[in-house]
Amino acid sequence: MSIQVLEVWKSFQAGLSVLQGVTCSVARGEAVVLEGPTGSGKSTLLRLVIGAERADSGTILVGETEIIGRATPQLAAIRRSMGLMVQGMPLLPALTVAENVALALRAIKASSRDMRFRVYESLKAFGLEGRREAYPSQLSGGEAQCVCLARALVTRPPLVLADEPTALLDRVTAEGVIAVLRDAHVRGATMLVATHDSNVAPRLGARRVVLRGGRADDGTMAGGRG
Ligand code: ADP
Ligand code: MG
Secondary structure: OOEEEEEEEEEEEOOEEEEEEEEEEEOOOOEEEEEOOOOOOHHHHHHHHOOOOOOOEEEEEEOOEEOOOOOOHHHHHHHHOEEEEOOOOOOOOOOOHHHHHHHHHHHOOOOHHHHHHHHHHHHHOOOOHHHOOOOHHHOOHHHHHHHHHHHHHOOOOOEEEEEOOOOOOOHHHHHHHHHHHHHHHHOOOEEEEEEOOOOHHHHHOOEEEEEEOOEEEOOOOOOOOO
8 A cells, every 4th residue: 555645734833834845655565764853744744644633735645545634434444454653542551561462453353363373473573472461551661662563563554654663772672673664564564664763764675755844855856956
């Protein structure tokens, strides 16, 4: 499933646009890293793509579906095909780590026999299989971040969106997380990863799009934009 962002504008405050006509795309099966300094609008762009925010103008397409930032049956269907590790989707505090991850599988109606094994495998990829019975409040920030990513990937979604997946991690753990993302991409997932970390794109083998000054630059506009 592809993503197309066309001339998207977004402001939270009159006269101050975070996104100023952003155009970028992720082809089906492609991995793109959205890079840019803190505050450049990366998380905002991801939230627009998943319909959690509404653009002021411009067009966003996920597959054939236009995302208009409003809850619709089409949006719900599209979200089910996305693995999301984004701001505003915390782990549920009353459920254990395993239960949080299993919930994603329940949403796609996986069989309960499948469920235990897949939850275990997805946590194991992050070295967190021993934390299955822990509650979110008992996890470090980095561990919680990895569980969110395990939850996003456990359903093997065709489209993966991740926001700062390596933010709270030491280098070795970050390398492991990038390897898990790379595996998902190699298996065929289309991927959009937002990060301020310039190590992610080369290690993921992803195309880099840089967000700066409200615009996206994928390096194909050499000589500047006239
Ligand atoms: P990044 O993820 O690149 O660090 P963000 O998209 O989180 O950047 O934020 C870009 C800018 O938009 C920041 O100045 C931030 O304060 C502002 N912003 C983001 N979300 C909101 C919001 N819900 N209300 C007001 N301002 C916001
Ligand atoms: Mg951000």
